[in-house]
Amino acid sequence: MAPFEEDHTSDEARDIWDWWIVRGGSDGCGYFVVPGHADDPYLVHDTPWSDGEELPSLPGMSAGGPREALDFTEPRTRARAVLGAGWDLWRRISADGRPVRPLSWFKSRYASEHGAYSGPEAFWDYRTQPKVGEFYDHWDRTTRIPGMLNFGYSTIRDLDSWFAGDREEFVEREAPRALRHFGDLLTLDGWWIEAGRSDAGVHGPCGEPVPCEHAPDDSLCLTDPVTYLETLPDDTLLVTLKCHV
Template identity: 25%
Template sequence: MLDDVLEAIGAAMAPYDYNRDIAAGDPEVEPWWDYWRIDGRGCEFPVIAGHEDDPRLIRGTHTLSGKARDLPPALCDGGPRSLLDLETPRAQAAAEARRAFETWQAFASGYPPVHPSSHFWARHFADPEGYPRMQAVEDYRTQPALVALADLPELEDLVGGDPAARLVGNLGAHMREAADQALTTPALLTLYGHWLPIAGPERCRYFNEYLGALTPDTIVVRVLYHG
């Protein structure tokens, strides 16, 4: 099975090879890679519980640099969509986003309203001489909530950079965006041979919808490429 998968991936990837031979009439495409391997590299799929030993699962044996890999049974680089647990990473990401959102809101409520960095940059760009760059940076960093946050490294790790910009608005939308980002990688190569760079909420949503719409027996594989 693995040989068939490698052959199929190779055929699908071929049009995007930097070193391909271009024949007359070939479609013009953007080249993206010069060598690749099956390798999730931190983006491996969790396996549906109870199917860890299914022979249809795909696990690359070596990294792109040739180093041997040893994936735990609960993870794989691909296989039939029905064997891949696509929902657990999404649920975990949504739960983490909710925790960060609610924790920041509760923490910030104890201080004067905190402005996002964009607020100060807008002032700077509107009047660069009257409100210089260093003043914008200083005013942003010295807001009481952010001063207090800097003394709480665990909380800072949870809420991330510029929480006043990211952890606001609709909680549900924030959780959906986090869930959509849980499975995405920089690019999607579809069954129809379309290479789609993945960036931004709309593309992330499409990535998830595309995976979800595949038939249960469709083989999904993580590929790491050098480009």
């Protein structure tokens, strides 16, 4: 973590945190534990509050532990279930005949009005259409999934385009993308990979400049970080941290 501490260097790309704490077991943002490993002495649990109050992990979860004790199957199953439910929800909402202007209509207005109509206004006007609002009001309450998955799908997108096509095809297409939104990743070889990005991130051992000429040892950390974690050696210790930036 040290190379990425705020003000550690003069390069802003490396100023990633100013304090961190172990979190994930008590709030559902950590890891599922493989059945039978609940008593593993190497499981990691949340740091207590400053007054000493303990933060016990939710049943079947932890803030980390040996890779072999952590379950990556359950998050994948839940991701597919939530995506399928989202597809069903939009199909139900959109079937009542109320018109919905596409997001492209608002973007075109933004482009043509040259500053009189802002980008945030365009997204907000699309978001507050009754049917779109109904979808997101429900979606935002139900898509936080324990086990590293916080879809980040409060990001506004054109729902008709996103959910177009067959349900199963949609789930197959979106599930790997959803799994990339589990949070930033610090790899064994010292790369800080920002969630949802596929560039090389920041290489801690190199110092400045950023980016450097190197590449991660395993490119999976860029394209499929959950599989990267899943395929690490059994005794690799994985830990979830909450970083203040």
